Amino acid sequence: MFTDHASIYVKAGDGGNGIVSYRREKYVPLGGPAGGDGGKGADIIFVVDEGLRTLIDFRYQKHFKAPRGENGGTKNRHGANAQDMIVKVPPGTLVRDAKTGAFLGDLTEHGARLVVARGGRGGRGNTRFATAVNKAPDMAERGEPGEERYLELELRVLADVGLVGFPSVGKSTLLAAVTRARPKVGSYHFTTLTPELGVVETADGRDFVIADLPGLIEGAHEGHGLGHEFLRHVERTRIIVHVIDMAAVDGRDPVEDFRVIEHELEAYDVALADRPRVVAANKMDLPDAAEGLERFRKAYPELEVFPISGATHQGLDALLRRLASMLDEMPKDLKPVVEDTDEQSHKVYRLEKAEPFTIRREGHEFIVESDELEKLVKMTNFQQFDAVKRFQRILKNRGVDDALRKRGATEGDSIRIGDMVFDFVE
Known part of the structure; x- marks a missing residue:
């Protein structure tokens, strides 16, 4: 099961309590205060694990509560800090505060860390409150409460190559032909409802990740059909491969299909218009495909088109070699497309004095x-x-x-x- 949304609750650890204590030694009649401070509560930290591909684990565990710090001890001994709670997430996870909608982080690289809730500091023992007026204070602090919040997690698939196209044009068949992935394949619309990932290994030893993304329909940028569920995953791909049904099996027009898809991508985010793309002219083993390919090339002479057949594996080697070469020439890190982030909008924040109460x-x-x-x-x-x-x-x-x-x-x-x-x- 693929899960790309999750809502969870996190509660960082409270600080340990400080204590009230005094020195009790045989020859020290006025030993003074000796209560130690409590330890710091545990932070809750998200860490990217490249072995994870979905947010399915958060479907079964929605509450995360970190341990509190240890209480202070006698003889000014500080309590131990609690060990931070590590929560693993897949690469491509976006984190937002559910209450405010504030963007907290975009976790894309293996090992990347994000503190989502900070543990409270330990309470101070009575030693810390001694003054010249009160040399033996009979008080100590309780530990500071750890942060707690509700979070919204969203996964955007990270892939080198994304297959886009209308439903039933052969994207899943193509993915199964070039990888060991076994997506559900059928002759009806919306067979693929969730992204499928596979690793391509070329004959010369190069490899890359390819994603079969759910089919879209006209009006997807406005949320029609799978809409934004589809388009947000396209943002993470370094190369876009248009899979076009040249045989027009369902009465489709290859020329019009490409125009509509390009419009949907650009309407969703103009940055996608500059993303490298190639065209996989699929179903070339069927009648009328050659005629469709000729019309398509006349309509879009500037495009790089690879005639293929996912069913018979015709032309796949040439397509995969070209994709691998394009990836070799591109920067390794594609800057994520994330809306409403402080970095992207270049917002400037100034400290304003808040009402004390x-x-x-x-x-x-x-x-x-x-x-x-x-x-x-x-x-x-x-x-x-x-x-x-x-x-x-x-x-x-x-x-x-x-x-x-x-x-x-x-x-x-x-x-x-x-x-x-x-x-x-x-």
Whole structure:
């Protein structure tokens, strides 16, 4: 089964907790704080594995949760960092944030890595909070929460050569004739619904990857038929091979077929118009094919045309040798065609000072919204007196108390920050 879309959830590891501890040695009566920091939580990292060809694994595992860091220890011992979680993906995988649509990465080369969720830092032990005023703080931080997000994965087939053409023109038969791939072949439209890949080995020892891409119809660039499902895979091919039925078995017109396909490719992305292409004039073993080939060459004298028959293997050697030679002359790396990326559109971002927090009222409850303050809540141990005082001091210093008063908060009103609810006290 070929799967080229997947939606998954990732949760990086939380940081380990810092601890409260003091030196307890026989001849050190006032040993001071000795609580160690927690370790860093694990990142979730996508790594390209060239042995994978589909996103099928993500159909069965949609949730990835990385391990948390180890808690700090006594005698100022830091907790161990968690080992990063490696998730393998096939080459050609595009990654986007499902919520915002932000483009995160385009993974094309074997071994390429992309951190999709960062682990939280470890909480600080009480040693880190010692001051001249408070030499033995009775508080420590909890670990920072790891990032979590929903991701959209999309696979665009990476192939040296892509076979394009209308349904039932013989693309699958051609692929089976030149490779060991065994695509489903039939005499009806849309036999091939998903890309099929095969490796071609020429007589002189050269090899390349060829893809049989699903047939398209007129209006594909607007999403008709397989539409964009087909066209996005063409973007990844270095050479386009038009497979044309010269015998006009289904009443097709070879000249018109080529014109329509070229229009669909260019309408989808103008960059495809500059992609090298050749024409495989297929089904030359059938009657009327010679007449169709003559008309085609008169209509497009500038094109490089190879008369072939996928069924009888006629002319295949010449076609494959030419494709191998073209690939030898081309750069090894084809720059991916990716829409809406920062690199392509050359967007410039400037840092804008975000609102530190916002306050909204629901009845007698005031809700303070701030990513930073919500993280502070999660990292504060409210069972520790010193930690509570530190939390109150931070809210006051950042102007939260004054802002609540301006919004009408009075003694006894409920204040919510994240999952924490407490009473407003003057």
